Each structure stands twice: as C-alpha cells, then as structure tokens.
Amino acid sequence: MGQNTMLRYIGEYKRSWIRVAIFFVAVALIGYLYRISAESFVYMVLIFLAIETGTLFLEYPKWKEKMSSLNSVEDGNILVLDEFPETESALEGAYRNALRAIDRQGRQNLEREVQKKKDALDYYTLWAHQIKTPIAAMRLMVQSDEEISREEMQDELFRTEQYVEMVLQYARLGDMSQDLVLKKTDLFEMTKTAVKKYSGSFIRKRIRLDMDEFWTEVLTDEKWSSFVLEQILSNALKYTKRGGIIHIRNEGMKLIVEDEGIGIAPEDLPRVFERGFTGYNGREEKRASGIGLYLCKEILSGLSHKIEITSAPGEGTKVSIDFTMRKVEIE
Numbered sequence: 001m002g003q004n005t006m007l008r009y010i011g012e013y014k015r016s017w018i019r020v021a022i023f024f025v026a027v028a029l030i031g032y033l034y035r036i037s038a039e040s041f042v043y044m045v046l047i048f049l050a051i052e053t054g055t056l057f058l059e060y061p062k063w064k065e066k067m068s069s070l071n072s073v074e075d076g077n078i079l080v081l082d083e084f085p086e087t088e089s090a091l092e093g094a095y096r097n098a099l100r101a102i103d104r105q106g107r108q109n110l111e112r113e114v115q116k117k118k119d120a121l122d123y124y125t126l127w128a129h130q131i132k133t134p135i136a137a138m139r140l141m142v143q144s145d146e147e148i149s150r151e152e153m154q155d156e157l158f159r160t161e162q163y164v165e166m167v168l169q170y171a172r173l174g175d176m177s178q179d180l181v182l183k184k185t186d187l188f189e190m191t192k193t194a195v196k197k198y199s200g201s202f203i204r205k206r207i208r209l210d211m212d213e214f215w216t217e218v219l220t221d222e223k224w225s226s227f228v229l230e231q232i233l234s235n236a237l238k239y240t241k242r243g244g245i246i247h248i249r250n251e252g253m254k255l256i257v258e259d260e261g262i263g264i265a266p267e268d269l270p271r272v273f274e275r276g277f278t279g280y281n282g283r284e285e286k287r288a289s290g291i292g293l294y295l296c297k298e299i300l301s302g303l304s305h306k307i308e309i310t311s312a313p314g315e316g317t318k319v320s321i322d323f324t325m326r327k328v329e330i331e
C-alpha cells in the first residue's frame with residue numbers, strides 16, 4: 001500500500017521531472033558553448049538533482065496526509081471540513097473555500113428537503129383526520145334508521161371530494177411549473193364554472209349570489225386558477241351565515257369576491273396565507289385545515305398573479321385576485 005502511494009506521489013510530480021530534464025539539457029548546452037568541463041557539469045547536475053529529490057521526499061509526508069484525509073472523506077470517515085489539514089497555498093485555500101460553499105449549500109438543501117417532508121407529513125396527518133369527519137357522517141346516515149336526506153348525503157360527499165382535490169393539489173404543487181398550460185382564458189366563464197360547482201351549497205344555505213356579467217380575458221392556467229377560485233368560494237360560503245349574500249365583480253384584470261360573513265380578526269389577517277394557520281374562526285368552526293389559502297397564495301405566485309385579502313370582524317371579507325401577468329414568459 002505504501003509503495004503504491006509513493007509511486008502515485010512520484011507520478012503526481014512528473015512536471016518536476018520534466019523541469020529537471022529541461023535543466024539538464026540547458027546546462028549541457030551552456031557547458032558546450034562556454035567550454036565548461038565535464039566534471040563541473042556533473043557536479044551541477046548532481047547538486048540540482050539532490051535538491052529536487054530532497055524537496056520531493058520532504059514534501060511526501062504532507063502530501064500523504066492530505067491524500068489520507070481526502071480518502072477518509074470518500075470513505076465517509078470525515079464529514080467536517082475543519083478536520084482537513086491546513087492549506088499551504090492560495091490555490092489550496094480557494095479549493096477549500098469552494099468545498100465549504102458546496103458543503104454549506106448541500107446542507108441547506110438537505111434541511112429544506114427534510115422540512116418539506118416534515119411539512120408534508122404534518123399536512124397528510126391533518127388531512128387524514130379531517131377526511132374522517134364526512135366519512136363518519138355518511139356512515140352514520142347509512143346506519144341510521146331515520147330517512148336519509150339526499151341533500152345531506154350530497155353535502156358530505158362534496159366535502160370529501162373537496163378534501164381529496166386539495167390533497168392532490170398539495171402533492172402537485174412541487175412540480176407545478178411542469179404542469180402549467182398558460183393561455184388566454186375567459187375570466188367570467190371560469191368564474192361561472194366555479195360558482196356552478198358550489199350551486200348546491202348556495203341553495204342549501206339560502207345564500208344569494210350577486211354577480212354581473214363581464215368580459216375579460218386573462219393569461220393564466222385555467223386548471224390551477226379554477227382551484228383557487230373554488231377555494232375562495234368555499235371559504236366565503238363557509239363563513240357566510242344562512243341567508244347572506246356573496247358579491248362577485250370584475251375590476252380590470254382583477255376578480256373580487258366579497259362576502260358579508262363573520263370576517264377575520266385583525267391579528268389573524270397578516271397570517272391567513274401561512275401554511276397550517278387557521279385563526280380564531282377556523283378553530284371555532286373546527287373545519288379549517290389551514291392549507292386552502294396557503295395553496296391559493298403559492299399557486300397564484302407560481303402563475304405570477306397576486307391575491308389580497310381585507311376584512312373586519314362582523315363586516316365580511318373581500319378577496320381580490322389580480323390576474324396581471326408579471327414574470328412568467330410565454331414562448
């Protein structure tokens with residue numbers, strides 16, 4: 001093993017041997033031109049050869065130590081760069097700094113991946129508990145001797161479908177950029193389709209819809225934007241009392257959904273887009289997952305759109321979605 005290391009070391013310094021050979025040729029040429037005796041030529045060559053060989057062997061222990069450290073890294077025995085031997089040149093220092101930067105970036109990426117997995121596990125755990133609620137309600141309806149209301153069954157089934165759709169969108173969010181299909185979309189038709197999906201909820205809660213026709217084309221991904229609209233409508237319906245009203249209107253490239261529901265507390269408003277945040281109303285309702293508005297914010301940011309929410313307790317909530325395209329480039 002030691003012999004192989006020595007041979008590798010000598011091979012690494014082949015440039016030194018090339019310099020020695022060039023020196024010999026140069027000295028021989030000078031000796032020939034200036035009539036230097038053969039004995040003097042041999043002395044010069046031997047002295048230079050002794051210096052080069054001595055330097056080579058004196059540097060060998062340090063080289064061997066560095067190679068041992070690098071091999072330890074490769075074998076997984078050294079995981080901290082500070083355990084490396086001290087650098088002796090600017091070039092070695094630059095390599096070490098580059099390795100530190102790569103190591104730091106790798107650790108940051110690993111931490112992000114670990115956090116993403118933890119966040120996903122937390123959400124899937126929460127989702128599993130939440131979806132049990134409509135499933136349990138439907139099971140009780142089926143087992144009950146009382147006459148089952150078709151509307152009640154449809155309501156619980158619809159809630160189940162919402163939870164399933166939400167978890168699918170959460171799972172796809174990481175690869176959203178690969179799933180985008182940006183095209184000009186009729187904003188009124190897209191909104192009308194979302195409203196139609198919730199028509200049963202409007203009817204059951206006796207909530208009136210105030211929506212005028214408008215003609216606006218927006219550049220967006222219809223599938224992702226429709227999901228956002230559905231989440232906004234779902235929240236408006238959830239927190240609007242029976243017999244209330246929901247207003248939908250258009251202002252330029254903005255779509256505004258405004259309800260007359262219970263509103264949002266001032267201390268909760270700055271955090272409504274945080275993942276997992278439910279706020280006072282969500283805790284009271286015991287139905288909020290704290291993921292709906294987070295998904296809306298992430299999706300719209302990915303589409304380069306903006307969302308803003310203003311609200312006051314007892315005065316309702318106003319959600320404004322600006323479909324202006326800002327950063328995404330279309331080929």
